[in-house]
Every structure is written in structure tokens, then in C-alpha cells.
């Protein structure tokens with residue numbers, strides 16, 4: 001029997017996703033028409049012998065999460081539970097805290113996934129790879145190739161990065177336990193000598209994997225399939241594009257067609273002569289006649305007036321590089337806002353005939369003129 005755990009983080013995470021993460025927890029933000037997390041759940045539900053999916057995070061239980069869990073349970077016919085950490089315990093600390101729940105029922109192995117990645121999730125390939133490599137390891141890490149430049153490296157620098165998708169045997173908890181004990185002693189020592197309270201965080205990548213790699217207990221399974229992180233709102237547009245392309249193979253019914261009477265637009269109002277490209281338009285938005293929306297996210301219930309232009313700058317990786325991965329752009333560079341996609345928070349009103357370019361507009365704003373390269377508070 002198998003299980004899966006998805007790390008969904010909490011309210012302090014997803015800061016680069018503001019103001020959109022004010023309205024909905026980032027893992028539920030729609031990517032290619034469905035909540036980000038649904039792509040993970042769909043992939044898990046297709047793995048034979050998968051019994052349960054556990055979401056761990058430090059969000060207070062909330063209506064949106066509960067609604068999402070119950071509808072996903074029905075749609076994918078699989079048990080899904082949310083386990084709340086009392087504080088952010090780190091990517092390794094959370095699973096260690098809930099180890100009894102993860103191991104209940106005796107799974108032979110479990111998948112662990114970061115919520116903020118988009119991927120083809122080659123879970124069954126990882127499972128085959130894991131079984132081919134015998135008993136003497138405690139995990140498989142999904143890796144992908146990147147091209148990056150390191151000037152005069154003094155040690156070996158790999159071109160493979162971790163995708164934040166893993167397969168572990170129950171033995172992993174023994175290793176995390178050892179680190180937990182060691183950290184615990186260091187924390188007590190620190191508290192006694194300096195009176196400083198250190199957080200109880202265990203990070204999988206830095207604290208656990210470095211030790212395991214040294215003991216040859218981890219394998220890397222390299223994937224050629226698409227993968228990207230979803231850190232900034234701009235990367236949600238990029239991730240949407242990757243999933244929409246995949247829908248041609250996996251879910252053609254989710255894509256619009258050009259037959260008579262179609263496409264049927266649901267949930268948003270689009271006027272005549274409107275142009276939308278490389279953008280996400282959220283529920284309740286109104287795009288009035290002849291407006292133009294490019295490289296932007298239009299928030300829930302926002303309105304773009306007639307002949308207005310809402311435009312951003314894409315932060316896509318190099319399209320000519322097959323292994324390009326999206327960069328995590330910082331919001332500011334050299335004292336200015338990095339040119340990026342335009343984001344309209346929820347309930348924003350853009351009047352007719354203005355231009356909003358490379359800007360972030362916070363929720364509930366009624367703009368009265370054009371803006372460029374600004375955060376409108």
C-alpha cells in the first residue's frame with residue numbers, strides 16, 4: 001500500500017504571490033483552470049494501490065480548504081486529510097511530527113511533494129525506479145536538468161536540481177529522528193548558554209539529504225518531463241501554459257474548441273473585440289469591449305474598462321533552451337520594481353481607455369488614470 005503527503009505551507013509562505021494569496025491560500029490558486037494542488041492529487045489518484053493523501057501545513061483549517069478537500073475526495077475517489085502543524089516545522093519537521101499518521105496502515109512507501117511545483121508527476125516511473133534499486137536505500141528524489149553558470153567553481157557543481165517530489169520508505173523517519181535528536185541537544189545547549197530559543201525546524205534538503213547522500217541512501221531519478229516551480233504570480237502563468245499544453249493529451253475536454261456556438265465562456269464576462277493573451281482571468285471578472293489584457297492576472301470581480309490596456313512583461317525562461325527553468329525573480333532590483341506581469345487584486349476597477357503596465361494593484365482599488373511600473377496601494 002502507498003500514501004502521499006503534500007506540503008502546503010501556510011499563511012506566512014507565498015509572499016511573492018501577494019496580493020493574490022490574500023484571497024485564497026496559494027496552494028488553491030487556479031493554474032490551468034483548477035486549484036494548483038489538484039494536479040498533484042490527480043497524479044496520486046492514478047497510482048495503483050494509493051490509499052490516502054495527507055496535506056500538511058500550518059494554515060488554520062478554513063472553508064476553502066475544506067470545500068476543496070471534500071470535492072477532490074469525491075472526484076478522485078481517494079481519502080484526503082489535512083493535518084495542521086502547530087507552527088511551521090519545516091519541510092522535514094512536519095512529516096516527522098505526523099509520522100504515526102503517515103505510517104498507519106503500514107505503507108511500503110510514500111510520496112512527498114511540494115505544493116508549489118508544476119510537473120507531469122511521473123510517480124509511477126519513480127516507483128518502478130525505486131523497486132529496481134533494491135532495499136538498501138530510503139528514498140528517490142526526482143531531479144531535472146538546468147543550465148546555470150557558476151564562475152570558476154571550486155567543487156563539482158551538478159546541473160541537476162531537485163524537483164521537490166520524492167518517494168520515501170518508512171526508514172526515512174529513522175534518519176530524520178537522528179537529526180531531530182541532534183538538533184534538540186543543540187537547542188537545549190543554545191538556550192542554556194545564550195538564553196535564545198531556537199525554532200524547532202527541520203529542513204529536508206539542507207538537514208536530511210546532505211547526510212543521506214553521504215551515506216548513499218538516496219537515488220536521483222532524472223526526468224525529461226516538464227517541471228517548474230510556482231513561486232511568483234508570473235510563474236503561475238508559465239505553469240498554466242505547461243499544463244494547458246499537456247491537456248491536449250490528458251484532458252482535451254477541458255480545452256475550448258472553435259466549433260459553432262463555442263467557446264463557451266463560464267464565470268467571467270468578456271465583451272466584444274477583447275484581446276486576452278498569456279493571462280489568467282479569475283472568476284467574476286468583467287473585460288469590457290475592446291480592452292486588451294496581456295501577460296497579466298485579473299483578480300476576482302475586477303473590471304477592465306472599454307479600450308483599456310492591462311499589460312505586463314513575461315518572466316518566462318529562454319524559449320530556445322529545452323532545459324530552461326523559470327527564475328525566482330525578486331520584486332525589486334536596483335531600487336525599482338522588476339518589470340514583471342501585471343497583477344490586479346480582487347475587485348479592482350480599471351476605467352476606460354487607460355494603460356496599466358508592469359504594475360501590481362492591491363485589492364479594492366478604483367483607479368482613475370494610467371500607471372506604469374508601480375505598486376498601487
Ligand code: GTP
Nearest residue numbers: 007008009013056057088089090091094114115116
Ligand atoms: P522559498 O524560496 O522560501 O519558497 O524556499 P523553497 O523554494 O526552498 O521552498 P520551501 O522549501 O520553503 O518550501 C517547499 C514547499 O514546502 C512549499 O510548497 C511550501 O509551502 C512547503 N513548506 C515550507 N515550509 C513548510 C513547513 O514548515 N511545513 C509545511 N507543511 N510545508 C512547508
